[in-house]
Amino acid sequence: MVSTKRVQPEQFETTEWHTAERKSRFVNTLLRFIKDDCPREKFIKQLYDGLYNDGHFGFIAHYDIHGFYDEQLSTPERRSLFIAELRRGCEQHSHLDRPDLWSDVKAVLAERLSPREPRTATRARTATSARRAAPKYDGPTLF
Template sequence: MSRRFRAEQFTDSGWSSGTREKKARFTNALIRFIDNDCPEEAFTTALYDGLSTHGYFGFIAHYDRHGFYTAQLSTPERRARFLDSLLRACERDAHTDRPDLWSDVKHALLQHHANENTPASS
């Protein structure tokens, strides 16, 4: 089971779309979504907004949530490209102190990815 991120681990972005609580909900929802292999029925408006607008990950909106899902997540190859792009966006900004660009969320996502991909000790 994935670690749950809490609101106090984030900083308000200065915008209503980036409160500490919304950032925590988004981070936890995105991790669950990815860990469950990106099922279309779980791709919510909040995830779409966070990835295409509020989160500053560099993804274009594709006009709506369904277009975004089709273009970015609808096949295993597209999911792999999406995850690669997501991690690159996180690596680009995670080290900055820019809560307005969701650097704290990006740091949390990289931390989760590193923990999930670290071999267990024998």
């Protein structure tokens, strides 16, 4: 579930290119858009610009706003993958002290986008056991 409690401009740092107000508007609009299940009519230019250009999220433009929506958000499966990729990218860069690269925005989004499932000791052991139990291939190799 996405938290839609509104963020405030004070949570962000103004940079040479973007004001704190611009960043907070983007975050609030994006979170509302995701909460509403990404309706096509609410995918506006400010979201498109923020996702592929301004926010340094790593998404490509896909030629235009329509191509981006079709590629990233047009089906439930694509929306799920998009949100997972967005969350991963935000988590990776949220610790950076680079408000010019929107690390402040990414920190808020990493926190707000569907909280991570806690990794329990049981899950960690199961994953490790599965790796150890995987059969080894004893055939010839090229190297």
